Amino acid sequence: MTINTSLLLSSAIIGSSVISCNKNDKKNSEQPNIIFIITDDQGYGDIGFHGNPYIKTPVLDRLAKQSVRLSQFYACPVSAPTRACLMTGRYAYRTGVYDTYNGGAIMATEEITIAEALKQQGYKTGIIGKWHLGDNYPFRAQDQGFDECFVHGGGGIGQQGDAEENFSNPDSSYFNPVISRNGNPEKTKGYCTDVFTDEAIRFVQQNQKNPFFLYLAYNAPHTPLQVKGDDLARYDSVRLDTSIYPSGGYPLMMNENDYENAKRVYAMVSCIDDNIGRLWQTLRDLQIEENTIIIFMTDNGPQNYRYRGGLRGKKSTVFEGGIRVPFYIYWKGHLTENKEISEPAAAIDVLPTICAITSTPLPSSQKIDGTNLYPLITGKAEQLAERSLFFVWSRGFIEPYYNIAVRKGEWKIIGETPYYMGDTALQLYYLTTDPFEKNNQAQKYPAKVTRLRKEFDAWYSSIISSPPLLKGYCIIGTPHENPVILTRQDWHGARGKYWERPDGFGWWNVTISRTASYSFELRFKEKISNKGKALVRLGSTQRSMLNNDTTSRAVYLPPFRINAGDYKLEAWYEAKGEIISPMYIHVTAIDE
Known part of the structure; x- marks a missing residue:
């Protein structure tokens, strides 16, 4: 929930609940702007830079080349949990978020978000696009630290949780949608991605003289795969041929419907690419590019079968194709360009990293699961302390050991089994030599399976009793x-x-x-x-x-x-x- 800025650090609430990420706090005027861009259901393979021979993403390709890239960065298997993780630095289940609907996408109002933390440092905060962490008071974005909110409802434009006019026009909801501006419905004109970018440019222009945090959360390329005709026309002559994809990856089988869906997704991503280019150019025009950090990631794997860079699985699974996503961080003149980091990292690391960059206090009244990646990004550290990362999703609350994964170092266990089957039903992969998860080594290393399963059990016990899970x-x-x-x-x-x-x-x-x-x-x-x-x-x-x-x-x-x-x-x-x-x-x- 939003912290009363008039109380600052002298209040009993804030004064007892923050610790400094950096003793040498910068003045607000010296702090970088941050534009955090996240797309919806865009998989690791939906970028040309990642080897996709068909998709047209020149802007994202250039951003990737000029950024520090975390090549083994993880989201959650589905949308809302990823967003809760990055907003709070905590595993989503601690915050009350465990699913995408059915009461599972309501983040506890007690959570301290990136927006709330940055407001304490004088940042102007804005969200545009998708929130998906609660649509009613006190769970809305405006209740969680955002000064300006321009968002659709629920998990997507035209879904059951969105504005009634959008829901009532399922075949065209991405065009001229009704969007909530600070809680008030507003009829817009244009395609949703263009509308959101226009609003992002307006926000940047109006706040260029102050430090700002802009969370730009595109709803595309989530279904329904509604796309502008001129964007789809870019792919009219494209004939997808999976035989030309790099060999060695996990087998990819696509039917005619998958081919058509892939082309529509690629058209939607190309539209996003154009719009990121417009926003990026705005920073140059305003001469604030060198004082603005751009971060780009996606929220989970692809929702359809299409090119995944050889990775196994898709959205909703805990295989690499379901949870491994792009993560680029660009800061002109401050960060090394075209640098790749292979250290495993995850959405829970976003808040502590942004706090470190901006010398913003971290909440100490709640457990922070994530790690500050900034020393790794700047080269001041070569690797992180070894840790385990946990991934899980089911419709409803977590079920051991159904659709669960633990990654520690280069080893990863995966469960696709009921709780009563035992360790012999779990899978084990060594990702250094088997990044596509093709060779299950559970029988060869049973002791390692058991150790990682016990780590999952301990983690599960620590989060399943989180009070927010039964509130909302x-x-x-x-x-x-x-x-x-x-x-x-x-x-x-x-x-x-x-x-x-x-x-x-x-x-x-x-x-x-x-x-x-x-x-x-x-x-x-x-x-x-x-x-x-x-x-x-x-x-x-x-x-x-x-x-x-x-x-x-x-x-x-x-x-x-x-x-x-x-x-x-x-x-x-x-x-x-x-x-x-x-x-x-x-x-x-x-x-x-």
Whole structure:
């Protein structure tokens, strides 16, 4: 949650919860600007510099050549956990984030983010694009340290957690989308990547005389693979041929649908490439390039089968193709160009590294899992102390040993097995000679498998009891957000996973901040076809509204009194023996 800057380090909260990354703090005017760029579902192989013979990314290729590159940098298998890691320097599960929806993408408000830390140093902070760590107070980006927020909702434009207009236009949601500016919906004009870059350029221009932190999180090339015609035309004559890919990698099988999807992804990435070029040129035009750090990474592996540089796996897996991503850091005149570092690193290292670069205090009231990479980047250190890195993902909470990985040094264990199968079912790879994870050596080195599995067990025990995992209560009835719009993005419950279906069902964890009257508007995907009744339930408080209107997509329940407290909020529509769940609920506190 945002720290009160007027209290600074003298406050009891901040004064007892920070330690200095560097004793020689710079003045704000001497601190570099930071532009942190992250793309969505762009895999390691979706850049020409990484050997892809088809994709056109001249700007990213040039950035790679002029940057320090971390060639073995890791994200999480899916989006929201990666973003929680880089924002906090902590494993996502400590922050309450464990999935991409179904209540698993809500970061605890107590977490101290990069934005909050940098604000203490006088930075202007802005986020553009994708947040994906909570859409309601107190979990929004503006509640977590960002001065300016220009973001879509949920996990992607047009998804169930996004603005209703975007969701209602699934075939064109990337064009002219509604975007939230500091909590207020704003209709935009243009393709989403262009819109976000225009906003990024505006932010840079307006803040050029002050240190700024810009988090530019493109939603592309995430599905739906909507792309501008002129970008797709660049690949009209391209005929993808996997036989020309470098030999020796993990086998890649693609069907015709994969080929078509790959071309659309490449077109979306080329659009991103053009736009990064526009932003980069803006820094030169404003003569602030030498005082601006550009960091580029992606959030996980590719969502479709396509070129991966020979790596095994894709998004959602813990194989290298699912979690290994590009990471470039560029600072003209300050960092060595075209330098490659092969030391394993991960998204948890982003916050401590940025803190070190900017002489910003690290939060000490919470465990920081990441490591400061800046000595490695500058050449002041040749390697990091050996450590283990942990990767895991499943729909819901972590399940040992399903889709888990531990990397320590050059060894990596992978689990694709239930908890009761034992160590013999785990896989072991030596990445120095087997970067494509083709030769399982678990039977040859069983003791090493057991040691790494025990490390996972200890790590699992340390994070599975993290209090935020069972919290995530959005707060209703405050001036910070009224009305509150609840979406299926944050549904809880097993049937909440069916967020696309009319018969899906879930609940929201909410805190009613004050005893008052509240109205509810239930909004459905389609017009209500049968007469029936709408119901709302919070704990033991339940109200219903008879409905005879079959021409509308919404049912309104007049205000009724609800006592302050924590609740499981449920809402549904009953008609002819069927239950239909709303896509959105507008909850409004009524002043009395």
